[in-house]
Amino acid sequence: MTATGKRVVRSDLWISPAFDERLARESDISLAVFPIEGNDPLGRDLLAAAHVYHISAAKDELPQQWFARAELLSRCPDLLCVSAGGAGYDTVDVAACTAAGVAVVNQAGGNAVSVAEHTLGFMLGVSRRMLEGDRRMRREIGYTREDVMGREIRGKTVGLVGIGHIGTRVASLARAFGMEVIATDPFLSLDEIARRGAKAVSFDDLLAQSDFVSLHCPRDAGTLKLMNAKAFARMKKGAIFITTARGGIHDEAALVDALRSGHIAGAGIDVWDQEPPPLDHPLLAMDNVYATFHTAGVTHEARRNVAAIGAEQIVGLLRGERPPRLVNPEVWPAYEKRRARLFS
Known part of the structure; x- marks a missing residue:
């Protein structure tokens, strides 16, 4: 096998330099980068020879x-692994990869903090009406402070839909604020949920009891439109909805209706059906909606950590280790x- 016998390929979408730096320390691994626009033949050629495809998880940024779908996989006979550059893998057809004998890995937990x-x-900003206060200060004089009076989160109940890496960290922070934490997670036992800090x-019951409902579950066939009109109606009146999970798990139109009716007091939304959402999206016109552009995990620390563990996992996998x-x-x-x- 040559010194560059193990080939990793990624696109030119931004990634922390930690990824390239870690791979560069391995003498038998080469890294190639293709542009997502302007030279499709180069990208196809590089992927056709790749052993690992490190793919962006941003479905609205990557063309x-x-x-990583069946058609692309069919052109990549040596591909062993598709490595998603985040906790999510919306750009990967996992079933097609499995059928082709291609491992799929993600970087779950890398951006949990x-x-x-x-x-x-989000919980603090919406419940204390910070965004509303900021907007009103910038456009009017004459309102009273009581006009933007919010509520403390201490003593309130937060319901976590999913308590994996991120949900467990949210539970810890919420308890530090004096909140009660409840959770539902079909993949965990009651004892394990308790061990992670929630009832x-x-x-x-979570919808009925929670002052805050916060989504931390994966997007899959079982969770699409999980938060629909019926689910919002079952929430406690005056509760607040939070999601940093994935677009599509909540029904945006149903959320608009629940907010307009006053049944839901406010929302913090980081993920969208289309990212970024159109400027005329009705949720963006609501002062009780704190909206961000899928940036919950976009910090200097998280991006470096995700890139570093992604590269480390690829190195181990190419050595023959089972990835974590x-x-x-x-x-x-x-x-x-x-x-x-391939490597005999």
Whole structure:
């Protein structure tokens, strides 16, 4: 095998230099970068020879011809792994990868601190009406402070839909603010949810009991439109909805209706069906909606951490180690056979 026998390919979308720096320390790994626009033949050629494709997880930034779908996989006979550059993998067809014997890994947990802090920022900002106060200060004089009077979060109940890396961190921060934490997670036992700092409840009970409902679950067939009109109606009147998960888990039109009716007091929204959302989106016109552009995990610290652990996971995987963040574990026997054949 040559000194650059193991080939990693990524696009030219921004990534922390920590990724390239870590791979550069491996003498048997080469890294190639293709432009997402302007030279498709180069991208196709590089991917056709790649062993690992480190793919952007940003579905509205990466052109769809570079998504890891069956058509692209069919042109990449040596591809062993698709490595998503974040906790999510919206740009990856996991089933198609599994069928092709391609491992899929993500970087779950790499940005947990940043997303959890953002979640608490939403909770504080919406409940204390900070954004409303800021906007009114900039456009009018004559209103009273009581006109933007908010509420403390101490003593309130936050319901976490999903308590993985991020949800566990949110639970810890929420308890530090004196909040009660409840959670639902179909992948965890009641004891494990308790160990992670929350009281386990059903989804319906969570909606009925929570002053804040905060989403921390993956986007998949089982969670699409999980927060629909019926779910918002089951929430406590005056509650606040928070999501830093993925667009599509909440029904945006249903949320607009719940806010307009006054049933939901406010919302903190970081993820959208279309990112960024159009400027005329009705949620952006509401002063009780704190809106951000999928930036909960976009901090200097989180981006460096995600890039570093992504590169480290690729290095280990190419050495033959089972990756710690394997999305499709059922592929592993087929992956090992393909890896042995390629690197024998």
